[in-house]
Amino acid sequence: MERVVPVLQIDDYQQACDYYVDGLGFSIDFEHRHEPGFPVFMGIRKGELYMHLSEHGRGHPGTEVYVFVDDVKFWYERCQAKSVPTDGPPDAKPWGNTELALKDPFRNLLRITQIGTHKGQSTPNKPG
DSSP states (O other): OOOOOOEEEOSOHHHHIIIIIIITOOEEEEEEOSSTTSOOEEEEEETTEEEEEESSSOSOTTOEEEEEOSOHHHHHHHHHHTTOOOSSSOEEOTTSOEEEEEEOTTSOEEEEEETTSSOOOOOOOOOO
16 A cells, blocks of 8 residues: 655644534544643545645645545545535636645645546647
8 A cells, every 4th residue: 555644733722623623524443642632643534535634834834745536426426524624616727627725724735636637738848
């Protein structure tokens, strides 16, 4: 198995749980603190999607992550049902994917993306 797991910076454990667990439906795989009351480093998961969240200053506020999913409409409907703000409904992009943009409470941008939803254009950077 090969996988990339982004680390997103957070600054409030409860706010992260409210957003990612209660709002988006992730579950917590693990939490680690060096001592009780210390900042958390945690792993979250939804199906085969994994992310790490860190109060240790890892990651960078405002990180952008593409999250590839099978059904972007399902994610949008979940956001609507759980009052998770979006930048609008899923949007068909010129490159052939449909994307839903979410900004978490820590300024990280999640682009929930279903690939190959329509014919897209390719604009390679090659001399003609």
